[in-house]
Amino acid sequence: ETGVTQSPTHLIKTRGQQVTLRCSSQSGHNTVSWYQQALGQGPQFIFQYYREEENGRGNFPPRFSGLQFPNYSSELNVNALELDDSALYLCASSLVGRGIQYFGAGTRLSVL
Amino acid sequence: QQQVKQSPQSLIVQKGGISIINCAYENTAFDYFPWYQQFPGKGPALLIAIRPDVSEKKEGRFTISFNKSAKQFSLHIMDSQPGDSATYFCAASHENSGGSNYKLTFGKGTLLTVNP
Numbered sequence: 001e002t003g004v005t006q007s008p009t010h011l012i013k014t015r016g017q018q019v020t021l022r023c024s025s026q027s028g029h030n031t032v033s034w035y036q037q038a039l040g041q042g043p044q045f046i047f048q049y050y051r052e053e054e055n056g057r058g059n060f061p062p063r064f065s066g067l068q069f070p071n072y073s074s075e076l077n078v079n080a081l082e083l084d085d086s087a088l089y090l091c092a093s094s095l096v097g098r099g100i101q102y103f104g105a106g107t108r109l110s111v112l
Numbered sequence: 113q114q115q116v117k118q119s120p121q122s123l124i125v126q127k128g129g130i131s132i133i134n135c136a137y138e139n140t141a142f143d144y145f146p147w148y149q150q151f152p153g154k155g156p157a158l159l160i161a162i163r164p165d166v167s168e169k170k171e172g173r174f175t176i177s178f179n180k181s182a183k184q185f186s187l188h189i190m191d192s193q194p195g196d197s198a199t200y201f202c203a204a205s206h207e208n209s210g211g212s213n214y215k216l217t218f219g220k221g222t223l224l225t226v227n228p
Contacts, residue, residue, distance in 0.1 A: 042218030099144035103155035
């Protein structure tokens with residue numbers, strides 16, 4: 001186990017709704033990254049948070065947003081859900097300056 | 113644009129055999145190359161990683177071979193076991209100017225099946 005926990009495990013939403021996913025990072029880790037993994041694909045980087053600020057963003061629209069809290073936990077928010085947003089959303093925590101990222105088990109989002 | 117290309121897409125080996133998965137990258141700024149193992153319903157788990165200052169790294173039955181000039185790296189699983197059956201992802205990253213970790217760029221994955 002990596003010590004990275006994500007909630008909820010599964011989520012079903014309808015198109016147009018909004019969703020919030022949560023992540024608790026491994027103890028002592030101060031950087032959180034979010035990835036989207038479509039079925040049969042590798043994870044795609046959404047964004048990273050460090051010191052409660054966005055520290056890099058992948059090719060995702062602004063309706064994907066996030067937060068990092070003082071205890072280093074994080075949220076991923078997605079507005080105006082689309083069918084293509086159906087995927088496994090992964091959170092990874094790491095220490096600043098270290099290359100290793102540890103992943104949680106993910107949240108499976110289904111958009112109907 | 114896919115910056116990390118992984119092959120094969122799927123691989124079947126017999127128990128005790130050697131599994132080999134290959135990756136190629138384009139961005140010469142990459143300086144960290146991890147391999148992740150993912151079982152169904154689980155998140156990716158770090159298996160082994162290498163930096164470009166070495167050509168090979170071995171941990172147990174898992175070995176990474178790295179060819180900087182060819183911009184290629186590979187994972188070798190010796191004495192493959194049925195429990196190794198999973199999806200394997202290569203990845204690459206580089207630190208941004210701020211010194212914090214930056215994104216991991218993943219390959220598309222290889223589904224490994226080890227037959228008993």
